[in-house]
Amino acid sequence: xxxxxxxxxxxxxxxxxxxxxxxxxxxxxxxxxxxxxxxxxxxxxxxxxxxxxxxxxxxxxxxxxxxxxxxxxxxxxxxxxxxxxxxxxxxxxxxxxxxxxxxxxxxxxxxxxxxxxxxxxxxxxxxxxxxxxxxxxxxxxxxxxxxxxxxxxxxxxxxxxxxxxxxxxxxx
Numbered sequence: 116x117x118x119x120x121x122x123x124x125x126x127x128x129x130x131x132x133x134x135x136x137x138x139x140x141x142x143x144x145x146x147x148x149x150x151x152x153x154x155x156x157x158x159x160x161x162x163x164x165x166x167x168x169x170x171x172x173x174x175x176x177x178x179x180x181x182x183x184x185x186x187x188x189x190x191x192x193x194x195x196x197x198x199x200x201x202x203x204x205x206x207x208x209x210x211x212x213x214x215x216x217x218x219x220x221x222x223x224x225x226x227x228x229x230x231x232x233x234x235x236x237x238x239x240x241x242x243x244x245x246x247x248x249x250x251x252x253x254x255x256x257x258x259x260x261x262x263x264x265x266x267x268x269x270x271x272x273x274x275x276x277x278x279x280x281x282x283x284x285x286x287x
Contacts, residue, residue, distance in 0.1 A: 123163040127156060130176040137177050141184050144246045151187050155180040211243055211262070225275035233268045 116124075125218055142148040158179045166175055181204075227236060232254075239245045239253070248259040254261070 119163055120160070121171070123160045126163075126166075126172045127159055128157075130173045131156070132174050134176050134180045137180050138205065143244065144186060145242070148188065151180075151183050154186075155183045158183060166263060221276045221279040222272065225272050227277065229268065229271075233264065233271075236261060236265055237268055 120224065131152075134155060135148075138152050138155065142151050155159040155176070158238055159176055162179070166172065210243045229237065236250060236254070240247070245253075247265065251258040252258075252263045258266075
C-alpha cells in the first residue's frame with residue numbers, strides 16, 4: 116500500500132461516521148445514501164493528495180460529500196423531497212462543527228449499551244429507514260408500541276449522551 120492510500124485510509128476511517136451522518140441528513144433513501152457515501156469515499160481517495168493537512172480532515176471530507184450530494188440531487192431534480200442549496204450549506208456547517216465533537220462517539224457508546232431489541236428497532240428505523248408500521252409487522256408488535264419504544268429509546272440515548280458529555284467535560 117502506498118503512502119497516499121495509507122494516509123487516506125487512516126483519515127477516512129475516522130471521518131466516515133460524521134460524513135455518513137451528513138449524507139444521511141440529506142439523502143433519505145437508504146440505498147441512495149449508501150451509493151452517495153461510496154462515491155464520497157472514492158472521491159476522497161482520488162483527491163487525497165490535494166488535502167491540506169493544516170485543515171481539519173473531517174470538514175474537508177464533508178465538503179467532498181456535499182459535492183457528491185449535489186450531484187445526487189441534480190440527478191433527482193424533480194423530486195420535491197430534496198433540500199435546497201441553502202439547507203445543505205447549513206447542514207454542512209453544522210456537521211463540520213459537530214465533527215470535532217465527542218458526542219457522536221458518545222452516541223455509539225450509548226447505542227452499544229442498548230438491549231438487543233431496542234438496538235434492533237433503532238437500526239431498522241434509522242439505519243434502514245423502515246417506518247414504525249413495517250417494523251411492527253416484522254417484530255410482531257403494534258405500530259403504536261414500536262413508536263413508543265423508539266421514543267423511550269431516544270430519550271434514554273439523550274440522557275446517556277448528556278451524562279457522558281458531562282463526565283468528559285464536552286461542550287456543544
